[in-house]
Amino acid sequence: MAIDAAAARHDSSLEREALGWIRNPYEHVGWSNTKIHSMPRQEVEAIQLAALNIRLEQRRQQIQVLQKLADAQGIRKFDSLDDAAPLLFPHDVYKSYPVSLLAKQRFDQISKWLSRLTPYDPSGVDVSGCDSIDAWLVKLQQETPLDVATSSGSSGTCSFYPKSKRDYVVCVQGMRTQLAQKFGVPPTEADLNAKIHAVVPLYRDGHASTGAFPRYIRDIFCRGDENYLHTAFPFKISSDLMWLAARLRAAAGRGEAGKVDVPPALLARRAEWEAAQKHMPAQQLAFVQRMVRELRGQRVLVMGTSNLLYAAAKRGLDEGYTGSFAANSVFMGGGGAKGVPLPDDLEEVICRFFGTDRMISAYGMTELNAQAIQCSHDKYHQLPWAVVYLLDLETGRPLPRSGLQTGRAAFFDITQDGTWGGIITGDLVTIDWDTPCGCGRTSVAMNKRIQRVSELQGGDDKISCAATPQAQADAMDFLTSF
Amino acid sequence: MTRPVSYAVIRGKVIDTDLIEFGGRGGDITFLAPDPHRIVDQLALGNPTKMADLYELSFDQILDYLGELGSRLEVGRNDYLREAREMSYATAPTTVPIMKAFFEHMPAMFDPRRIRDMCEFNIGIPYLEGWVQKSINGSNVGIRAYGSRALHIVAGNGPVLGALTILRGAVTRGDTIIKVPSNDPFTTGAIARTMVDMAPDHPITRHVAVAYWRGGDQVVESKLYQPHSIEKIVAWGGFASVRHVTQYIQPGLELISLDPKRSASIVGGEALENDLIMQECASRIATDVGANNQTACANCRMVYVVCGTDELGVEKLKRLGRKVYDAMLKLPSDLSTKPKRYDPDLKSKVDTLRLSEDWYTVIGGTEGEGAVIVSHTADRVDFYEYLADRTVNLVPVDTLDEVLDVIDAYTQTVGIFPESLRERVRHLGALCGGQRFVSLGYAFNGPGLVGPQDGIEPLRRMCKWIISEEPLPGRKPFWECAEGEVSMVA
Numbered sequence: 001m002a003i004d005a006a007a008a009r010h011d012s013s014l015e016r017e018a019l020g021w022i023r024n025p026y027e028h029v030g031w032s033n034t035k036i037h038s039m040p041r042q043e044v045e046a047i048q049l050a051a052l053n054i055r056l057e058q059r060r061q062q063i064q065v066l067q068k069l070a071d072a073q074g075i076r077k078f079d080s081l082d083d084a085a086p087l088l089f090p091h092d093v094y095k096s097y098p099v100s101l102l103a104k105q106r107f108d109q110i111s112k113w114l115s116r117l118t119p120y121d122p123s124g125v126d127v128s129g130c131d132s133i134d135a136w137l138v139k140l141q142q143e144t145p146l147d148v149a150t151s152s153g154s155s156g157t158c159s160f161y162p163k164s165k166r167d168y169v170v171c172v173q174g175m176r177t178q179l180a181q182k183f184g185v186p187p188t189e190a191d192l193n194a195k196i197h198a199v200v201p202l203y204r205d206g207h208a209s210t211g212a213f214p215r216y217i218r219d220i221f222c223r224g225d226e227n228y229l230h231t232a233f234p235f236k237i238s239s240d241l242m243w244l245a246a247r248l249r250a251a252a253g254r255g256e257a258g259k260v261d262v263p264p265a266l267l268a269r270r271a272e273w274e275a276a277q278k279h280m281p282a283q284q285l286a287f288v289q290r291m292v293r294e295l296r297g298q299r300v301l302v303m304g305t306s307n308l309l310y311a312a313a314k315r316g317l318d319e320g321y322t323g324s325f326a327a328n329s330v331f332m333g334g335g336g337a338k339g340v341p342l343p344d345d346l347e348e349v350i351c352r353f354f355g356t357d358r359m360i361s362a363y364g365m366t367e368l369n370a371q372a373i374q375c376s377h378d379k380y381h382q383l384p385w386a387v388v389y390l391l392d393l394e395t396g397r398p399l400p401r402s403g404l405q406t407g408r409a410a411f412f413d414i415t416q417d418g419t420w421g422g423i424i425t426g427d428l429v430t431i432d433w434d435t436p437c438g439c440g441r442t443s444v445a446m447n448k449r450i451q452r453v454s455e456l457q458g459g460d461d462k463i464s465c466a467a468t469p470q471a472q473a474d475a476m477d478f479l480t481s482f
Numbered sequence: 483m484t485r486p487v488s489y490a491v492i493r494g495k496v497i498d499t500d501l502i503e504f505g506g507r508g509g510d511i512t513f514l515a516p517d518p519h520r521i522v523d524q525l526a527l528g529n530p531t532k533m534a535d536l537y538e539l540s541f542d543q544i545l546d547y548l549g550e551l552g553s554r555l556e557v558g559r560n561d562y563l564r565e566a567r568e569m570s571y572a573t574a575p576t577t578v579p580i581m582k583a584f585f586e587h588m589p590a591m592f593d594p595r596r597i598r599d600m601c602e603f604n605i606g607i608p609y610l611e612g613w614v615q616k617s618i619n620g621s622n623v624g625i626r627a628y629g630s631r632a633l634h635i636v637a638g639n640g641p642v643l644g645a646l647t648i649l650r651g652a653v654t655r656g657d658t659i660i661k662v663p664s665n666d667p668f669t670t671g672a673i674a675r676t677m678v679d680m681a682p683d684h685p686i687t688r689h690v691a692v693a694y695w696r697g698g699d700q701v702v703e704s705k706l707y708q709p710h711s712i713e714k715i716v717a718w719g720g721f722a723s724v725r726h727v728t729q730y731i732q733p734g735l736e737l738i739s740l741d742p743k744r745s746a747s748i749v750g751g752e753a754l755e756n757d758l759i760m761q762e763c764a765s766r767i768a769t770d771v772g773a774n775n776q777t778a779c780a781n782c783r784m785v786y787v788v789c790g791t792d793e794l795g796v797e798k799l800k801r802l803g804r805k806v807y808d809a810m811l812k813l814p815s816d817l818s819t820k821p822k823r824y825d826p827d828l829k830s831k832v833d834t835l836r837l838s839e840d841w842y843t844v845i846g847g848t849e850g851e852g853a854v855i856v857s858h859t860a861d862r863v864d865f866y867e868y869l870a871d872r873t874v875n876l877v878p879v880d881t882l883d884e885v886l887d888v889i890d891a892y893t894q895t896v897g898i899f900p901e902s903l904r905e906r907v908r909h910l911g912a913l914c915g916g917q918r919f920v921s922l923g924y925a926f927n928g929p930g931l932v933g934p935q936d937g938i939e940p941l942r943r944m945c946k947w948i949i950s951e952e953p954l955p956g957r958k959p960f961w962e963c964a965e966g967e968v969s970m971v972a
Binding site for chain 2: 101393
């Protein structure tokens with residue numbers, strides 16, 4: 001069922017609001033950061049519930065895995081936000097294909113597996129000529145609305161999350177709306193429409209979040225102007241290499257690195273990667289120099305995973321550079337909660353290099369369009385179109401939306417276009433539901449300290465979007481040791 | 483409610499003062515134990531010559547002591563042990579009927595005959611009793627197994643490891659310090675208190691020290707884990723605990739590591755040929771999976787079945803899977819029960835596979851009772867390292883060689899069915915890292931821990947093997963040799 005058909009049937013004012021959020025929430029609220037974070041909670045929750053029901057009705061016909069789950073639980077309608085909790089997907093679902101399919105490059109089979117998770121059926125795309133993950137993902141990118149996101153976990157598996165291009169657009173629009181505008185101040189024309197220099201210490205291209213975002217940042221922050229996009233590494237981060245690295249790490253953990261078999265297509269690209277690897281230190285330095293010289297005094301939005309941001313800043317300081325940017329510049333890191341140890345002097349180094357007294361961070365993940373930005377009171381404020389759940393660690397049931405609660409975070413992102421928006425994370429989050437945040441925002445505020453549930457419980461399967469250079473170096477060491 | 487106490491028992495003295503609070507594993511319960519920082523200085527024996535008293539005992543006297551102790555460990559007549567058992571219900575990973583069975587069978591471990599056979603089989607009693615003389619290369623050589631000052635970090639998945647450690651220490655004439663685990667903090671102390679009541683001044687009692695401290699307690703460990711205090715550390719299980727201990731290993735301090743392991747089984751295609759043999763195979767799998775609720779390293783977690791990966795093979799495997807599930811639910815309750823708590827993370831992973839029905843069939847598991855996951859391809863589930871609480875993965879393969887690929891140094895027990903596969907599986911399996919090969923269904927129904935374990939021989943390793951050499955008559959001394967006549971052959 002298309003959303004337009006839904007619109008015809010859902011014509012209460014709540015449902016009209018919900019449909020506005022589903023279509024494009026930023027447009028719907030007039031691109032105002034202040035408005036987004038000033039809605040009364042009751043009103044937000046009512047719209048959320050309406051949106052959840054519209055999504056359920058629509059998606060259960062389009063996404064087989066959801067249909068199966070909803071049928072098994074006998075769920076046809078949500079009477080409260082908590083009713084949706086049994087239909088939130090564990091993140092493992094996005095890597096629940098047999099790994100041998102990947103090793104044997106049976107991309108037709110993986111497409112078939114993926115087709116059960118998305119309304120955009122990729123199983124019709126001819127992928128018989130694909131001999132790598134990258135080739136397969138590019139093919140899907142070309143022939144479907146999808147732009148599948150990959151990430152590799154420490155168990156050596158690779159997850160495929162069927163984001164659509166629209167998902168990336170909505171996500172990055174959300175970042176621009178929240179980062180370029182000061183809360184409480186109406187947006188300026190420049191905030192809304194000017195080309196802004198985006199400094200992104202990531203890769204130019206790729207299917208993992210460290211490579212995919214710059215494409216969309218260029219469109220939305222730089223208004224399509226390549227010269228306003230500043231990435232550290234001008235090449236594509238290979239998903240095949242990431243997967244190899246993840247398998248190597250997992251195998252090394254088991255003391256059996258010698259048993260990892262490398263697909264021939266990967267071996268064939270060894271020389272190419274060797275060259276890329278060799279140039280990386282110089283590229284990083286050039287990136288730092290460009291930033292310091294060409295962008296002096298300019299308004300910049302610096303965005304990246306904290307560890308890559310740190311690496312660039314540290315390199316800059318080591319070489320004797322510091323940056324100096326316009327006062328309305330913003331410096332944002334993220335990814336610190338994902339099991340990647342961050343250096344103690346992270347904030348200090350980044351602030352010193354970028355010449356700012358404040359570095360903010362954001363809480364987000366590949367599986368969500370919504371990015372929660374840190375406020376001046378050190379809380380991550382979730383967007384109204386992402387319903388927040390804290391789940392009891394033992395029972396998986398939602399904890400009350402009142403008082404001080406700590407639980408496993410789960411979300412329903414109403415804007416999710418490429419797949420079902422409900423996702424259960426591995427993060428342990430604390431929320432004080434009853435005390436409004438001192439910053440003035442009314443949106444749900446998550447405490448800054450976020451842990452991995454697995455750290456708490458001993459075992460671990462860290463899914464990380466952040467450790468790419470190290471992972472790449474590990475993989476290179478392996479590939480070049482033949 | 484008064485909180486339970488994990489008593490320290492140090493060399494004949496029960497210590498129940500300066501109690502401080504510790505949290506049970508997973509935050510289940512808290513218990514009290516003597517402040518380890520106040521007792522750490524008493525734990526070690528100190529001067530190794532203090533072990534001489536153990537050498538005034540004959541092996542028979544040691545057996546008499548252990549036999550007497552065993553008869554006092556009948557849980558119905560031993561208040562300490564009964565109390566420990568009741569308190570352990572809260573901390574143990576298994577359930578009440580299984581714990582009851584563990585305690586019930588404890589006296590049998592101390593049966594002098596059984597211990598004698600084990601020592602004879604594993605070491606040779608003459609080596610424990612005195613010097614065993616042999617002539618070789620013109621010398622008369624004496625070999626004797628001496629006890630060592632050993633610290634044991636025991637695992638807590640079953641309450642028998644403390645008992646086993648005490649008896650191993652006694653028969654090797656060792657000095658035994660036991661760090662008890664937080665998932666079994668009471669049982670070993672109860673045994674040691676029984677020893678104190680029985681014979682407080684007996685050398686065996688005086689060479690046992692039992693205490694709890696939190697693994698990783700720098701104050702305790704940096705004082706105790708030193709070559710002048712102990713010679714060996716025997717560490718059972720727990721990747722983190724073994725890893726952690728390695729930082730103290732240095733010349734003069736040896737690590738005997740019984741690493742965390744997992745176990746798998748291999749089934750030939752002929753086991754699926756007819757219903758009768760399939761039923762037998764299912765009962766065997768269910769037994770090795772379900773015993774003690776799959777808390778031990780020897781529990782089967784994956785079964786590779788050479789049934790082929792075509793549709794026919796997978797259909798047969800699903801049938802086997804249903805039979806395994808049924809058989810598991812029928813196991814006697816002192817062997818296996820519904821698990822105490824089904825790990826919610828594991829449940830979420832298993833439930834996720836239910837949504838992937840093209841690739842996996844999940845049988846059971848909705849009530850936390852355990853589950854059988856049938857793979858439809860030759861892939862084990864990606865969370866195979868976390869399979870627990872009676873959850874087994876059946877994996878179809880086309881050839882035996884594919885199976886051998888997944889046996890590695892972390893594979894302890896390999897169950898085999900039918901027996902015709904044994905020669906090939908155990909030879910190639912041993913090359914790949916497998917350490918114990920059993921008939922499927924007998925992982926817990928064998929001779930006991932009588933010899934090699936995890937590819938080493940712990941009882942022999944706990945000894946210091948001493949050699950004494952005398953020249954035989956006619957051996958020419960070097961000082962009488964002319965230039966060029968000396969021949970030093972290593």
